[in-house]
Structures are given as structure tokens and as C-alpha cells.
Amino acid sequence: MELSLVRNFCIIAHIDHGKSTLADRLLELTGALRLDEIRAQMLDSMELERERGITIKAKAVRLNYKSRDGMSYRLNLIDTPGHVDFSYEVSRTLAACDGAILVIDATQGIQAQTLANVYIAMEHNLEIIPVINKIDLPASETERVLEEVENVFGYKPEEVLLISAKTGEGVPQVLEETVRRIPSPKGDAGLPLRALIFDSRYDAYKGVISYVRVVDGRISKGDKLRLMGQDTEFEVLEVGYFAPHPISTGELAAGDVGYIATGLKSVAECRVGDTITSVYQGAGQPLIGYHHPKPMVYAGIYPTQAEDFLELREAIEKLGLNDASLSCEPEFSPVLGNGFRCGFLGLLHLDIVRERLEREFSLSLVVTMPGVSFIITKASGQQITVTNVGDFPSPHEIEKMEEPWVRISVITPSVFMGALIELFTESEGIFRHTEYMGQYQSGGDLGQRVRLEYEIPLRSMLTTFYDQLKSRSRGYASLDYELIGYREAKLVKLDVLVNDVTVDAFSRIVPPDKTYEVGKALVAKLKEVIPRQLFKVPIQAAVGSHVIARADISAKRKDVLAKCYGGDITRKRKLLEKQKEGKKKMKSIGRVEVPKEAFLSILKLG
Numbered sequence: 001m002e003l004s005l006v007r008n009f010c011i012i013a014h015i016d017h018g019k020s021t022l023a024d025r026l027l028e029l030t031g032a033l034r035l036d037e038i039r040a041q042m043l044d045s046m047e048l049e050r051e052r053g054i055t056i057k058a059k060a061v062r063l064n065y066k067s068r069d070g071m072s073y074r075l076n077l078i079d080t081p082g083h084v085d086f087s088y089e090v091s092r093t094l095a096a097c098d099g100a101i102l103v104i105d106a107t108q109g110i111q112a113q114t115l116a117n118v119y120i121a122m123e124h125n126l127e128i129i130p131v132i133n134k135i136d137l138p139a140s141e142t143e144r145v146l147e148e149v150e151n152v153f154g155y156k157p158e159e160v161l162l163i164s165a166k167t168g169e170g171v172p173q174v175l176e177e178t179v180r181r182i183p184s185p186k187g188d189a190g191l192p193l194r195a196l197i198f199d200s201r202y203d204a205y206k207g208v209i210s211y212v213r214v215v216d217g218r219i220s221k222g223d224k225l226r227l228m229g230q231d232t233e234f235e236v237l238e239v240g241y242f243a244p245h246p247i248s249t250g251e252l253a254a255g256d257v258g259y260i261a262t263g264l265k266s267v268a269e270c271r272v273g274d275t276i277t278s279v280y281q282g283a284g285q286p287l288i289g290y291h292h293p294k295p296m297v298y299a300g301i302y303p304t305q306a307e308d309f310l311e312l313r314e315a316i317e318k319l320g321l322n323d324a325s326l327s328c329e330p331e332f333s334p335v336l337g338n339g340f341r342c343g344f345l346g347l348l349h350l351d352i353v354r355e356r357l358e359r360e361f362s363l364s365l366v367v368t369m370p371g372v373s374f375i376i377t378k379a380s381g382q383q384i385t386v387t388n389v390g391d392f393p394s395p396h397e398i399e400k401m402e403e404p405w406v407r408i409s410v411i412t413p414s415v416f417m418g419a420l421i422e423l424f425t426e427s428e429g430i431f432r433h434t435e436y437m438g439q440y441q442s443g444g445d446l447g448q449r450v451r452l453e454y455e456i457p458l459r460s461m462l463t464t465f466y467d468q469l470k471s472r473s474r475g476y477a478s479l480d481y482e483l484i485g486y487r488e489a490k491l492v493k494l495d496v497l498v499n500d501v502t503v504d505a506f507s508r509i510v511p512p513d514k515t516y517e518v519g520k521a522l523v524a525k526l527k528e529v530i531p532r533q534l535f536k537v538p539i540q541a542a543v544g545s546h547v548i549a550r551a552d553i554s555a556k557r558k559d560v561l562a563k564c565y566g567g568d569i570t571r572k573r574k575l576l577e578k579q580k581e582g583k584k585k586m587k588s589i590g591r592v593e594v595p596k597e598a599f600l601s602i603l604k605l606g
Contacts, residue, residue, distance in 0.1 A: 003255045004184045005071065008213065010078040010093055012121065013103035014111035014478060018133040022103060022165040022174070023061075023079050029172060030063040030075070032243055060199075060211050060257050061244040065175055073179050076213075076241075076257035078198065091120050092273045095288050096198040096213035096257065099127040099182030101174065103165075106132050106140035109148050109449065110437065112409050112480035118153065127182050130155050131174060136164040148437055148449070185215075187254035192283040193217030193225070195252075195276040202321035206237055206261035208270045212252070215287060217278070219252045219260060228286045229274040237261040266321055295327055295343025296404070296458060296483060298387040299350055300368035300505060301357070302339030308363060309338045315361035316340060319353065326353060331388065335503045336366060341388055344370075347462065368505035370462045375402040375486055390504035392493045395544060402486040404458040410469070411437070412477035414448045419472040421452070427460035428511070455484065459509065496522055497540045498530070515541075519549040527551040 013019040063075040080093045094100065100121045104110060121128055130153065132145050146157045161177060163170030199211040212219070219225070223236045240248040241258035252258045264270050275286035303312045316328050327343040344350040350370060357363050373387045377400040386392055408429075412420055414436075424431075433453035461481070469477050494515050496506035506526070510518050519541030526539050534556050541549040564572055 003187065006074045006076070006184055006255045007099070007178055007182050008076045008078075008097045008185055008255070008257055009099040009101060009178060009182050010080050010097045011101045011103060012080055012090065012094070012117040014105070014108075014113040014117075017103050017105040017108070017111070017114075018165045019103050020079060022101070022131075022133065022163070022171070023077065025165050025168050025171045026063060026075075026077060026175065027061065027244065028168070029175060030065045032061065032063050059244070060242050060259075062241045062257070063243075065179065067176060067179050071179075075175075075178065078257065090117060091124075092196070092288075093198045094121050094124050094126060095273075096196050097124075097126060098185055099129065099178070101178070102128050102130045103133050104130065104145060104149065106134045106142050106145055106162075107137055108478075109141070109145045110152055110411065111478035112411050112451075113478065115152070115409065115411075115451075116480045116482075128153075129161065129174070129177050129181055130159065131161045131163055133163055133165050135162050136167050136169065152437060185255035187215050189216070189218055189254040191216035191254075192281060193219065193276065193278045194283045194287055195219060196287050197227075197270065197272055197274050197276065199272060200267045200270050202267055203261070207263040207265060208267050209259050209261055210270050210276070211259050212257070212276060214252050214254055214256045214258075216254050216283070218254070219276075221250050224279040225260075225262075225276050226279045226282060227270065227274045228277055228283075230269065230271065232264070232269050233279055234262045234264055237263050267323070268320070295325070296346055296372065297344045297350055297370045297462065298341060298373065299344070299370045300331060300333065300336070300339050300341050300388070301328075301354070302333065302336040302366045302368070302505075304364040304366055306337045311361065312340070312357070312363055312365070315357050315363060316342075318361075319356060323353070325349070333390075333504055334501055335498065336368075336505060339366075343387065347466070366505075369508065371509065372404050372458045372462070374489075374491075374509070376400070377402075388504070389493060389507040389509060390502075392509070395492065401489050401491060403489040403491070405455055405484050405487050406458050406461065406481040407432070407453065407455050407484045408461075408479060408481040410452045410454075410477050410479050412450055412452065412473050414450045416473040416477065417450055417452070420469065420477065423465075423468050423472055424452070424454045424456060427456050427465060429454040429456040429460075457487075457489070458483070492543050494519055494522075495542050496526070497538075497542060498526070499537050500540075515543050516548050519543075523549045523551040527553055532556050 011019045011022060059079045061077050061079075063077060065073045065075050067073060078093050078097060080090045102114070102118060102121075104114060118128065130149055132142060132149070134140055135142050142162060146160055149155050149160055150157065161170060161173055163174060165171065193214075194216045195212040195214045197210045197212055201209050203209050219236060219239055221236055221239050224233065225236060226233045238248055238261035239250055239252055239258065240246050241252070241256070246259060249258070252260070262270055273288070275283070277283040301312070301316075303309050320326050320328065325345050328340045330338065331341045332338055342353070344353065347370065350367070354365060354367055358365055371387065371389060373385055375383065375385055376393060376398055377383050378393060378397050379399045410420060431454055435451040437449040437451055466479065469479060490512065491509050492512050492515060494508045494510050495502050497503070506522060508518060523539045523541050530537065530539070530553060532553055532555065536555045537553040539551050539553065540547050564575070
């Protein structure tokens with residue numbers, strides 16, 4: 001097909017603004033599926049995506065559309081993730097497109113991730129079509145959101161489309177504006193091959209299936225290709241496109257979006273953002289800057305039953321075939337046994353991986369307190385990166401410590417500003433910027449919408465920060481964040497000892513002035529959730545060798561005097577002394593089983 005009749009576009013939105021529902025209506029209107037085949041969230045293939053109503057993996061689909069002018073167009077639609085954890089995938093997807101449909105909820109207006117996605121789209125010079133969705137809802141504030149779009153993005157009301165993706169109202173106009181306003185792809189099938197990978201997944205029979213946008217040249221079955229970023233070579237086993245089910249075609253040319261079966265054994269060998277070219281007479285320059293997304297959050301994953309470790313290892317290996325951003329290495333804990341230290345893109349990514357492991361592989365897991373990576377310069381001058389609290393050097397060995405900081409952008413009604421500013425201050429945040437975005441039409445007690453910009457340590461976001469944000473704003477606030485680098489920090493390691501054994505899973509890195517407060521809360525919570533043993537169990541919070549908080553779990557006691565109905569007092573004393581010696585011996589060899597509930601309760605502890 002001529003390039004002038006091809007349109008490559010994606011749908012971007014804040015999470016839960018109706019992105020996948022709009023994709024369903026576009027599939028219906030273009031006849032990509034029969035009516036009996038269509039179900040809600042058609043492009044969300046994972047059960048977890050459908051349950052939570054979020055998109056985790058990008059999806060591509062080819063649509064054939066005959067416009068009102070009688071021309072037949074080929075529309076290549078890419079459905080992108082909406083959560084901040086997957087912003088790297090979103091940016092690579094946008095790089096594969098020429099335009100974007102920006103979906104904004106008529107009841108919520110512009111949210112934090114909406115702004116972030118628009119800025120990424122503008123960086124790639126995409127044509128943006130703003131769409132206000134959910135106009136059929138009684139709570140919709142279309143006029144207010146139109147004014148907001150004009151104030152923030154500069155689009156006139158006549159440039160904004162009003163639709164209801166659920167009922168289909170206004171959706172045909174989205175297709176018309178797509179072919180009219182989004183430019184056709186630029187490229188030349190005669191130039192050396194350059195194709196961008198915007199997603200990939202693993203297939204047991206064909207190896208890694210890469211989703212690609214061909215910019216220049218052609219890809220045919222049997223071609224010898226090379227990944228420019230990783231210098232990996234492979235032979236193309238299959239070429240095709242999604243409609244939305246995979247259809248093999250034998251060739252993809254410049255301007256096309258489709259898939260190639262590479263035969264590679266892991267998505268780690270075929271990463272998102274890399275450029276594909278020919279082995280012979282290939283291109284000299286890659287398409288865009290490629291880098292591997294670095295984990296931001298680290299946590300330990302252990303099986304509840306020690307004998308399930310091999311099943312956990314196999315499950316993580318299988319999950320890693322489809323998730324290149326998941327990094328894992330084995331580790332051992334004296335209390336939890338063998339497990340894995342894993343790196344994640346964010347807290348949602350951690351939650352999804354944990355749930356997939358438990359659901360898809362029938363495992364019962366313990367997940368330790370999430371942490372971040374610290375860069376530590378020792379007194380000897382050696383610089384190390386520490387992701388596990390248990391690996392922290394002694395305080396006298398540390399010359400300098402650096403921790404990651406993030407810039408957060410929160411959009412909230414002004415009535416909640418005071419409570420949120422208090423939260424950011426408690427989280428060691430540094431104020432940067434305030435921007436007023438427009439007035440609410442209904443619910444006048446909410447006041448204006450405000451965007452607050454702060455810089456805070458990433459570790460402050462890993463416990464109850466998001467829950468606090470939502471509770472203090474009654475659910476109205478939305479959050480976006482980006483990593484801005486490492487800064488020097490004054491922090492200490494707070495250890496938790498159960499029966500004189502350090503449990504790394506409970507240890508934390510905290511500011512010196514919060515050690516007593518956090519330590520006291522930790523030992524009090526653990527005293528509640530760890531069951532009583534046959535001997536007294538001390539729980540201590542310590543910084544180095546200095547114990548700052550302690551609580552004791554009293555021992556279960558058998559009444560050894562029950563059978564003594566009288567007689568000499570020395571007999572009773574002898575029995576009590578024998579019991580005391582037995583408990584002393586048991587304490588020295590006894591092992592305290594820490595239940596899974598204890599780790600969950602500590603995760604929820606702010």
C-alpha cells in the first residue's frame with residue numbers, strides 16, 4: 001500500500017481514562033472482528049490486565065478503514081500502558097508512531113500521567129488529537145475540561161473531540177480526524193533496513209516475538225538481521241501483523257507495523273528500544289537512543305515453604321522470558337531461607353510480578369520490604385552499589401552515601417493542598433513549583449485544580465506514600481514521577497533482631513532522627529503478629545550495637561505443678577528449676593518461625 005494511505009498512531013491516557021475501551025470501539029467500527037468475537041478490553045490479553053482494568057503490555061493491531069472521501073486507509077494502532085512504571089515502554093511506542101490520540105476523562109480532567117505522556121509525545125514531534133471521553137456520564141464536566149485543555153495544552157474547543165467510548169458516541173469522528181490530521185509515515189523501502197522494537201514477548205515455539213515499526217527498507221522471512229544496540233544476530237522465522245490475531249504475510253515494508261519471530265530464547269536478547277538492521281549492508285545509525293530500563297525498586301521474594309524454592313526459581317525464569325525489565329539474583333536469609341533479590345520498575349511492577357507468580361504458578365510467597373539502590377563510597381575510596389539492606393557496610397566504613405531522588409508531579413483540588421504539602425514535608429520533600437489549572441464547575445467545595453511539583457527521596461515513596469496521597473485527597477489526587485539522579489544522604493541502617501537473630505527482611509535505611517520512632521513501631525507491630533513460643537522471644541531494634549527499642553513475647557508455660565497436690569515444697573522447686581533449665585536450653589537452640597502475616601503487616605507500616 002502507498003505510504004500516503006498509511007497512518008501509525010497510538011492511544012495515550014492516564015490510567016483508567018478509557019483507552020482500552022476506545023480501542024474496542026475502533027476494532028468494531030473498522031470490522032477487525034465480528035460482533036460475536038468482541039469482548040471488553042479486547043487488546044488486554046492478560047487476565048490480570050482485564051481484572052484491574054489496566055494495560056501492562058503494549059499491543060498492536062492493523063485496521064482497514066474506508067473514510068468518507070472514499071479512500072481506503074491502513075491504520076496501525078498501538079495500545080500503550082498507562083502507568084508511570086512503564087513510561088519507558090510508552091516513550092518507545094510513541095517513537096514508533098506519527099500521531100497520538102490523547103484521551104482525557106470528562107469527570108476527572110487532566111491528570112498527572114496525562115501531562116507526562118503529552119510531554120513525551122511532544123518530544124517526538126507527534127500530531128496529537130485531544131479527545132474528551134465519558135461525556136455520557138452524569139458527573140462529566142465537559143465545559144470545564146475543554147477550558148482546562150485549552151489553558152494547559154493550547155487546543156481550541158473546536159479541535160477537541162467529544163466522545164463516549166462505552167456507547168460509541170462520537171467515535172466515528174475519531175477515525176475521520178485520524179486520517180485527516182495524523183501525517184503518513186516517512187520512509188523509503190529502498191534504503192538499508194531500520195526497524196524499531198517497541199515491545200516483545202516470548203513464544204515457546206518461535207522464540208522471541210518482536211513488535212516492530214519498519215522505518216526504512218524491508219523485512220522478509222529468512223532474512224539475516226542484527227540488533228544494533230546489543231549486536232545480536234538472528235534469522236527471521238516469520239513475519240506478519242496483528243488484526244488483532246497474528247497473520248503471517250512474509251514481508252513488512254517501510255511504514256508498516258507488525259511482528260517478526262526471531263528464534264531468540266529470551267526477551268533480554270531483544271530489548272525494547274533497539275534498532276533492527278540487516279547483517280549485510282545494514283544501516284550505520286540507529287533510530288533513537290537505546291538504553292536498558294534500570295530497576296528503581298528492589299525486594300526479596302521467598303517461598304513460604306522452603307521446599308518450594310525450586311518451583312519459585314523455575315517460575316521466575318519463565319516469567320523473565322516475557323519481562324526483560326525484571327532482574328533477579330539468588331540470596332539467602334537466616335529466617336526466610338533461600339529466595340531471590342529482584343529489581344522492579346516500580347511498586348506496581350512489583351505487585352504485578354508477585355501476583356503473576358502466585359496466580360500462574362500456584363506459589364505462596366513472602367515479599368520483603370521494598371528498597372532502593374544506594375551508591376556508597378567507602379573510607380578506602382572503593383565505590384559500591386547496594387540493593388540489599390543486609391549488604392550494608394558498617395557505619396565506620398562509609399565515607400559517603402548517595403540515594404536516588406525523584407521529581408513528583410501531583411494534580412489535586414486546592415482544598416487538599418495543605419494535607420498533601422504536610423505529607424510531602426514528612427517525606428523529606430523539597431518544594432519546586434505550584435501551578436493553578438482551572439476551576440471546578442460542580443462540587444464547588446473542591447476549589448481550583450492545582451499541580452504541585454516536589455523533589456523527594458525515592459525511598460519515601462516505597463511504604464504508605466501512595467495510600468496516604470489518596471486518603472488525604474479523598475481519591476482526587478493523581479501522581480506522576482521521574483528519576484532525577486542520586487544525591488548525598490545521611491542515613492543509618494536500622495536492624496531488627498528476633499530472638500537475637502538479625503532478620504534482614506525487616507531492616508530499614510532511615511534518617512538518624514527517625515530511628516527511635518521507626519524502631520519502636522516495628523517492634524510493637526512484630527510483638528502483635530509473631531505467635532508465642534515455648535520460650536521468651538526478645539524483639540529488638542538496633543543501630544549497630546546500640547539497641548534503641550525492645551519488646552518481649554512472653555513464653556507459653558505448662559503448669560508442671562498441676563500434679564503436685566501437697567508434699568514437700570522442695571519437690572515443687574525441683575520441678576520449676578527443671579522447667580527453667582529446659583526453657584533456657586530450648587531458647588539457645590530454638591528457631592522462631594516468622595509467619596507470612598508479619599511481613600505483610602510490616603509492609604503496610606508507614
